[in-house]
Amino acid sequence: MNEKNATFEANMQRLEQIVRAMERGDVALDESLKLFQEGTDLVHACGKLLDEAQMQIEKVVKGADGNPTFEEFQDEN
Amino acid sequence: MEQQVLSITQINEYIRSKMDADPLLGSVAVRGEISNYKMYPSGHHYFTLKDEGGALKCVMFKGNAMRLRFRPENGMKVIAMGKISVFPRDGAYQLYCSAMTLDGIGDLYAAFEQLKAKLAGEGLFDPAHKKPLPKYPGVIGIVTSSAGAAVHDMLRILRKRYPLTRVRLFPVRVQGVEAPPEIVGAIRYANRYKLADLLIVGRGGGSIEDLWAFNDERVARAIYDSEIPVISAVGHEPDVTISDFVADLRAATPSNAAELGVPDQQALQQVLDGYSAAMATSLSRQIKAGRQHLKALSGSPALRSPTGYLEQRRQNVLLLKNRLLSAQTQSVERKRRRFVEQTAKLDAMSPLKVLTRGYAMAQTKDGTVLRSVKQVNLGDEIGIAVGDGALSATVSQIKENGQ
Numbered sequence: 001m002n003e004k005n006a007t008f009e010a011n012m013q014r015l016e017q018i019v020r021a022m023e024r025g026d027v028a029l030d031e032s033l034k035l036f037q038e039g040t041d042l043v044h045a046c047g048k049l050l051d052e053a054q055m056q057i058e059k060v061v062k063g064a065d066g067n068p069t070f071e072e073f074q075d076e077n
Numbered sequence: 078m079e080q081q082v083l084s085i086t087q088i089n090e091y092i093r094s095k096m097d098a099d100p101l102l103g104s105v106a107v108r109g110e111i112s113n114y115k116m117y118p119s120g121h122h123y124f125t126l127k128d129e130g131g132a133l134k135c136v137m138f139k140g141n142a143m144r145l146r147f148r149p150e151n152g153m154k155v156i157a158m159g160k161i162s163v164f165p166r167d168g169a170y171q172l173y174c175s176a177m178t179l180d181g182i183g184d185l186y187a188a189f190e191q192l193k194a195k196l197a198g199e200g201l202f203d204p205a206h207k208k209p210l211p212k213y214p215g216v217i218g219i220v221t222s223s224a225g226a227a228v229h230d231m232l233r234i235l236r237k238r239y240p241l242t243r244v245r246l247f248p249v250r251v252q253g254v255e256a257p258p259e260i261v262g263a264i265r266y267a268n269r270y271k272l273a274d275l276l277i278v279g280r281g282g283g284s285i286e287d288l289w290a291f292n293d294e295r296v297a298r299a300i301y302d303s304e305i306p307v308i309s310a311v312g313h314e315p316d317v318t319i320s321d322f323v324a325d326l327r328a329a330t331p332s333n334a335a336e337l338g339v340p341d342q343q344a345l346q347q348v349l350d351g352y353s354a355a356m357a358t359s360l361s362r363q364i365k366a367g368r369q370h371l372k373a374l375s376g377s378p379a380l381r382s383p384t385g386y387l388e389q390r391r392q393n394v395l396l397l398k399n400r401l402l403s404a405q406t407q408s409v410e411r412k413r414r415r416f417v418e419q420t421a422k423l424d425a426m427s428p429l430k431v432l433t434r435g436y437a438m439a440q441t442k443d444g445t446v447l448r449s450v451k452q453v454n455l456g457d458e459i460g461i462a463v464g465d466g467a468l469s470a471t472v473s474q475i476k477e478n479g480q
């Protein structure tokens with residue numbers, strides 16, 4: 001599981017909903033203001049997730065019991 | 078007759094022109110074994126092809142040599158294509174080789190085509206079976222050699238494009254007899270333990286033999302059976318393998334697979350900027366529309382002239398009331414007419430009505446209607462009803478029909 005990625009994906013989906021709803025223009029003004037605030041926060045959160053992301057790399061090794069174990073992998077950058 | 082004397086240059090040129098005019102020598106394919114292989118700093122390759130009976134000098138110029146799909150070595154059996162011509166400086170003919178393949182490749186191509194036809198027949202390449210790739214893959218499994226350049230190319234591109242993802246490497250051998258079972262094992266293992274959202278299976282460029290593991294039927298079926306979507310990433314752009322056909326997506330190269338597998342963060346940033354702009358536009362449009370609505374309301378009749386507005390409403394109410402009343406009246410009239418019709422129908426069926434048409438009804442003293450002569454005796458008093466009244470009579474004669 002990759003929580004940051006899951007958060008990013010959920011944020012993007014919610015953002016798409018918000019933008020669509022606001023573009024349809026069938027929500028009341030006070031609701032629009034709330035959506036705008038929420039959407040702006042999500043845009044910032046998504047940008048921050050991308051900016052701060054550090055790609056993790058691990059090597060999959062089959063353990064003695066057959067279950068997977070993960071080893072650090074040093075990539076020559 | 079005096080013999081014509083030619084210079085070396087002249088005779089070599091003469092021989093060259095003879096050879097160059099020959100159609101077979103102009104385009105020939107020669108089978109032999111490589112020896113004396115040398116690559117010069119110029120990039121040209123020089124070697125000799127030989128068989129049991131003889132030898133042929135060969136040269137392959139840099140441009141053609143760069144397109145070789147394998148690294149020639151002494152002892153390799155090859156088929157060399159090109160033209161045979163004279164090298165005037167040495168007075169020697171040689172093969173100017175434009176292309177070269179390993180001998181025996183023909184068998185591999187035949188096997189490739191056979192397997193391709195078989196799997197296509199079974200529907201393994203069916204587009205309907207292709208799974209969509211995740212839009213934002215959280216974990217990408219890479220099934221390839223941990224030694225080659227391919228894995229580093231992929232990691233570099235994935236990190237640059239979408240560092241939010243996590244990469245899990247499944248190191249396998251990608252050539253040789255061990256390669257297919259190891260690749261199959263890695264794909265199955267990743268599926269069994271759900272270790273990735275997306276798999277990239279492949280390797281860097283090499284000869285057709287080097288890539289052969291990805292033409293293996295077991296590998297093809299493992300890719301087909303994978304519940305995790307698979308991108309096939311084998312060799313260079315022109316290399317096509319069975320894995321490419323059966324995978325959910327074919328990438329031209331491993332680097333290309335990394336590009337196809339994840340979104341690009343720069344593009345995502347643009348999308349986010351676009352969302353910000355779209356929200357701002359929508360909001361300001363709504364505020365503007367609200368203002369116009371307010372303006373329109375303040376100019377409405379109700380606000381401009383309340384009494385006039387009320388008067389109009391009152392008249393509307395009156396109009397409606399009249400319509401209601403007239404509807405009621407019409408309804409009563411309709412019901413009355415229906416009552417008269419029904420009464421008329423009843424009246425027509427009344428026995429009294431029959432009497433007015435000249436019939437009479439006889440009754441015994443106790444009021445029973447007479448239907449038979451047997452109901453009375455001579456001398457009985459009976460009542461007779463006619464249209465406009467009743468009278469009494471005495472039975473003076475009885476006569477049954479037929480007597």
